[in-house]
Amino acid sequence: MPGDWNALFGFGTNILVNLLVLTGLLRFVLGMPDAITFGRILPAVGLMLFLSTAYYAWLAYRLAARTGRRDVCALPSGISVPHMFIVVFVIMLPIKLQTGDPVKGWEAGLAWVFIQSFILMAGGFVAPLIRRITPRAALLGTLAGVSVTFIAMRPALEMIMTPVIGVVAFAIILMAWFGGLRYPGRMPAGLVAILFGMVVAWTAALLGLDTGGVSGSGFLAAIGGIGFSVPLPAVDHVFGGFAFLGIILVTAIPFGIYDLVEAMDNVESAEVAGDPYPTTRVLTADGAVSLIGCLMGNPFINAVYIGHPGWKSMGGRIGYSFVTGIVVLVLAWLNLISLLSSLVPVVAIAPILLYIGMLIGAQAFQETPHAHAPAIVLAFAPHLAAWGKTLIDGALGAAGTSAAAVGLAKLGQAGVLYAGLEVLGEGAILGGLILGAVAVFIIERDFRRAAGFALAGGVLTFFGFMHGPAVGFAVKPGLAVAYLMMAVLLYAASRTGEVARPVPQAVPAE
Numbered sequence: 001m002p003g004d005w006n007a008l009f010g011f012g013t014n015i016l017v018n019l020l021v022l023t024g025l026l027r028f029v030l031g032m033p034d035a036i037t038f039g040r041i042l043p044a045v046g047l048m049l050f051l052s053t054a055y056y057a058w059l060a061y062r063l064a065a066r067t068g069r070r071d072v073c074a075l076p077s078g079i080s081v082p083h084m085f086i087v088v089f090v091i092m093l094p095i096k097l098q099t100g101d102p103v104k105g106w107e108a109g110l111a112w113v114f115i116q117s118f119i120l121m122a123g124g125f126v127a128p129l130i131r132r133i134t135p136r137a138a139l140l141g142t143l144a145g146v147s148v149t150f151i152a153m154r155p156a157l158e159m160i161m162t163p164v165i166g167v168v169a170f171a172i173i174l175m176a177w178f179g180g181l182r183y184p185g186r187m188p189a190g191l192v193a194i195l196f197g198m199v200v201a202w203t204a205a206l207l208g209l210d211t212g213g214v215s216g217s218g219f220l221a222a223i224g225g226i227g228f229s230v231p232l233p234a235v236d237h238v239f240g241g242f243a244f245l246g247i248i249l250v251t252a253i254p255f256g257i258y259d260l261v262e263a264m265d266n267v268e269s270a271e272v273a274g275d276p277y278p279t280t281r282v283l284t285a286d287g288a289v290s291l292i293g294c295l296m297g298n299p300f301i302n303a304v305y306i307g308h309p310g311w312k313s314m315g316g317r318i319g320y321s322f323v324t325g326i327v328v329l330v331l332a333w334l335n336l337i338s339l340l341s342s343l344v345p346v347v348a349i350a351p352i353l354l355y356i357g358m359l360i361g362a363q364a365f366q367e368t369p370h371a372h373a374p375a376i377v378l379a380f381a382p383h384l385a386a387w388g389k390t391l392i393d394g395a396l397g398a399a400g401t402s403a404a405a406v407g408l409a410k411l412g413q414a415g416v417l418y419a420g421l422e423v424l425g426e427g428a429i430l431g432g433l434i435l436g437a438v439a440v441f442i443i444e445r446d447f448r449r450a451a452g453f454a455l456a457g458g459v460l461t462f463f464g465f466m467h468g469p470a471v472g473f474a475v476k477p478g479l480a481v482a483y484l485m486m487a488v489l490l491y492a493a494s495r496t497g498e499v500a501r502p503v504p505q506a507v508p509a510e
Helices: 002-029 034-067 081-099 102-123 127-133 136-161 163-177 189-206 216-224 235-272 279-295 308-314 319-334 337-343 350-366 370-398 408-413 418-425 428-443 447-462 477-496
Strands: 077-079 302-304
Touching: 002 034, 002 077, 002 081, 002 189, 002 308, 002 319, 002 337, 002 350, 034 077, 034 102, 034 279, 034 302, 034 319, 077 081, 081 102, 081 235, 102 235, 102 279, 127 235, 136 163, 136 235, 136 350, 136 370, 136 428, 163 189, 163 350, 189 350, 216 337, 235 279, 235 302, 235 308, 235 350, 235 428, 279 302, 308 350, 319 337, 350 370, 370 418, 370 428, 408 418, 418 428, 428 447, 428 477, 447 477
Parallel strands: none
Antiparallel strands: 077 302
């Protein structure tokens, strides 16, 4: 179907960008030998992504057969982008610096994913209950917060920095996907945008200008790197990573919960768009394919992606998912990823990611009651804090310093409340969900349920799952007590009987 081609191209380029970033992290941040990067890790990544996309295509086929519908869209899936950076900078890089051996960092990453996989599979059986009691505005609101900050903003900045390609490519995409414009030969808008970017970038390169970051020398070097590698069992390396279990556990548990919430959010988003999928099967599948990939040498976890409504609106159905998996498998096993990166300017792909971020951010407001809009904005706050802290840390790191070295008081005098960003932004997915849910139930005058979520926030904060840098005991006791006091206040309000409950209730019952 034409729509499947649109979604295939858009989703495929999204996956390709992630693979290119992943390769850069391995080679240039970790100093991973090419024999490990291209001979062990990327082939295992290709296998995991093939299994993941094939499974979700099969789930979509089952849904289409059961309902008799022809518009069912498969769930998008791939490497979890937040985890890609977390496992590199929080697990693999410290171990590499500690031991002087990037292979030890790889082994620690494998052990981290091994633990994460079992958290996902076990969590799949409790996730439906969490989804049932959590209001839609909280689920979609925290998802939109991730989308606007960590998905949409970077592509937007890249487009503005190279406007001749980025801004025009964005217009090409918007005219088709929002405006309904059809290009000659029914060419997918994503393909038109990327072809335009390639023409401009390569024309500039031939004229000796630097627009798009492509070059003939880079292309020739990439051709020389083409080869063939299949994934090999890496069980010994997985268990070798357990030597670093103490470092691994402090992030494996909270990010396992992050995965559960993120997957629930994305399943909720797909159901709002008309495609209901079983939450337990989705989560257990993510855990199972991540485990297989890990045992074959892949230190990156699989996740259902944000963006199902976007691919569905393009006309994506079942084929876009399955074919993407096949293409990625071929690219990874033949080491064609570096060749493609030398041909396509990344800025021509950025508008597709910005479009997805726009769509998911808008969905939170469009698919929930208007009265819940303040709760959605509140759910954004932890993600804005996390994003702001990331930029500050990056800027200070580039200057060879840190927030601690500069001094929090001095930063505060300049209007940068770093300590607040740090506490609010830690565990942003859970923080956004809890704050959004409390606000929804207060808006609905259901103070008892609001108290329940405030109490949950206190417990999660006490043990460091939100508002804390790591899991522990009494991580943020003062803030946990504040949540507890909020819960008591809300419960007391629920007992007064003086507030009339609005009719009808806007919280969806599932």
